[in-house]
Amino acid sequence: MKPFLNKIFLLTCLTVSLSLSNTNAQIVKWDSTYRPAKYVEQVEKFKADPKSKKDFIFLGNSITAGTDWAKLLNLPQAKNRGISGDITFGVLERLQEVIDRKPDKVFILIGINDVSRNIPDSIILRNYKLMISRINQGSKKTHIYFTTLLPVNSTFEKFKNHYGKDNHILWLNDEIRKFESKKVTVVDLYPVFVDDNKRLKAELTKDGLHLIPQGYKVWAEYLKANDYLK
Template identity: 70%
Template sequence: MKTFINRIVVFLSLILVLASGYANAQVVKWDSTYRPNKYAEIVAKFKEDPKSKKDIVFLGNSITAGTDWAKLLNLPQAKNRGISGDITFGVLERLQDVIDGKPSKIFILIGINDVSRNIPDSVILHNYQTIIQRIRAGSKRTKIYFNTLLPVNASFNKFKNHYGKDEHILWLNSEIRKLQAKNVTIIDLYPHFLDQDNHLKAELTKDGLHLIPAGYQVWSTLLQNGGYLK
C-alpha cells in the first residue's frame, strides 16, 4: 500500500512539474528598454536640429525614416523623426524634444516593432494614449495625426518576427481609429496598402515590411488629397 501511495505522489509531482513548465512556456517575454543601436546618436542629432513652430514632424520607426518627407511633399518645414527599429517606449523617451519645439503638426506611425517584440497590445495602446496626452499637455496648438499600422507581407520571408501577427495589427488599428474621440485626426493607411489577400501590396514594398518610393507616393497622395497638410 505504501509503495502504491509513493507511486501516486511521484505521478502527481510529475504532472505538477509538467504543468508548471507549460504555464511558463505561455509567458511571452518582452522588453520595454530595447533601443536600436544608433538610437542615442540619432536622438542627439535631432536635438541639434533647429526647431520652428511651423515644423511638420513625422514621428516613428524605419517606415517613417525611409523617405525624405520635405522632398516628397515639397514641404521644407517637414522634419523626419523616424528611427529604424524604434518602439513606442523609444518614442516616449524622445518625445519631449519634439514637444519642446511646439510644431504645427505631428504625424505618428509607430507600433509594428512593438508587435514583433511581443509587447502586449494593451501596453502598446496605453503608450499611444500617453503619447497623445503628453503632446496635448506640452503643446496645445499642435495638431496630432495618428496613422493606422500598415499590413505586412510574409511572402518576402525577411522579417519573420513581424509576420503571422495580423490579429495584433487589426486590433491595434481598431483601437487607433477610436482615438478620433480624443481630438486626434486618424489617417487610415492600412486599407490603401492591402492586396486581395489582405497583405501589404508586393509592388509597394522591398521586403514585406518597408516601403519603396511607390509606397511612399501612395502615402503622399493620401496626405495631400485628404487635406492633412494644409
Template identity: 75%
Template sequence: MKALINKLHIAIIALILSHTAAEAQVVKWDSTYRPGKYVELVAKFKADPKSKKDFVFLGNSITAGTDWAKLLELPQAKNRGISGDITFGVLERLQDVIDGKPAKIFILIGINDISRNIPDSVILGNYKTMISRIRKGSKNTHIYFNTLLPVNSAFEKFKKHYGKDAHILWLNNEIRKFTAKNVTIIDLYPNFIDQNKQLRAELTKDGLHLLPEGYQVWADFLKKSGYLTEK
C-alpha cells in the same frame, strides 16, 4: 488518513506543475530595447533647429525611409523616424518634439513592438500616453495618428513581424476610436493591402519597408485627404 495526505501531496504537485506551465507560456518582452543608432539620432534631432511651423513625422524605419520635405514639397517637414524604434523609444524622445511646439505631428509606430511581443494593451496605452503628453505640452499642435501598415510574409525576410496580423488589426481598430481634441486619425492601412490583406507587393522591397512607390501612395493620400493643409 495516509491516503488523504497522499492525495493532498498529489494535488499540490499538480498545482505547482500547472503554475510552472503557465509561467512558461508567458511571453517575455523588453521595454528598454533601443536601436543601435538611437542615442546618436536623438542627439542629432535635438541639435536640429525647430519651428512652430514644423510638420514632424515621428516613428520607426518606415517613417525614416524617405525625405518627407522633398516627397511632400514641404520644407518644414521634419523626419523623426528611427529604424527599429518601439513605442517606449518614442516616448523617451517625445519631449524634444513637444518642446519644439510643431504645427503638426504625424505618428506611425508599433510594428516593432508587435514583433517583440509587447502586449497590444501596452502598445495602446503608450499611444494614449503620447497623445496626452503632446496635448498637455503643446496645446496648438495637431496630432495625426496613423493606423499600422500591413506586412507581406511572402518575402520571408522579417519573420518576427509576420503571422501577427490579428495584432495589427486590433490596434488599428483601437486607433480608429481615438477622439481627443486636435487628434485626427489617418487610416493608412486600407491604402496598402492587397486582396489577401497583405502589404501590396509592388509597394514594398522586403514585406515590411516601402519602396518609393509606397511612399508616393502615402504622400498622395495625405494630399488628397487635406491633412497637410488643414489648420
C-alpha cells in the same frame, strides 16, 4: 530620467500572463528597454535641428525614416523623426524633444516593432495614449495625426518576427480609429496598403515591411487628398 518614465522602464524583461486580441491566455516575454544601435546618435541630431512652430514632424520607426519628407511633400517644414527599429517606449523616451518644438503637426506611425517583439497589445495602446496625452499637455496647439499600422507581407520571407501577427495589427488599428477627436486625426493607411489577401501590396514594398518610393508616393498622395497637410 523623469519619474513617469522610471515607471515605464522599471523592468528590463517582463514576463506576463494575459489574454491578447482574441487569443488564449499565454506567457510572453517582452523588453521595454530595447533601443536601436543609433538611437542616441539620432536623438542628438534631432535636438540640434533648428526649431520652428511651423514644423510638420513625422515620428516613428524605419518606415517613417525611409524617405525625405520635405522633398516628398515639397514642404521644407516637414521634419523626419523616424529611427529604424524603434518601439513605442523609445518614442516616449524621446518625445519631449518633439513637444519642446511646439510643432504645427505631428504625424505618428509606430508599433509594428512592438508587435514583432511581443509587447502586449494593451501596453502598446497605453503607450499610444501616453503620446497623445503628453503632446496635448505640452504643446496645446499641435495637431496629432495618428496613423494606423501598415500590413506586412510574409511572402518576402525576411522579417519573420513580424509575420503571423495580423490579429494584433488589426486590433491595434481598431483602437487607433477610436482616437479621432478635435485634437487627433486618424490617418487610416491600412486599407490603402493592404491587398486582397490581407498583405502589404507587393508592388509597394521591397521586403514585405519597408516601402519603396512608389509606396511613399501613395502615402503622400493620401495625405494631400485628405487635406492633412494644410
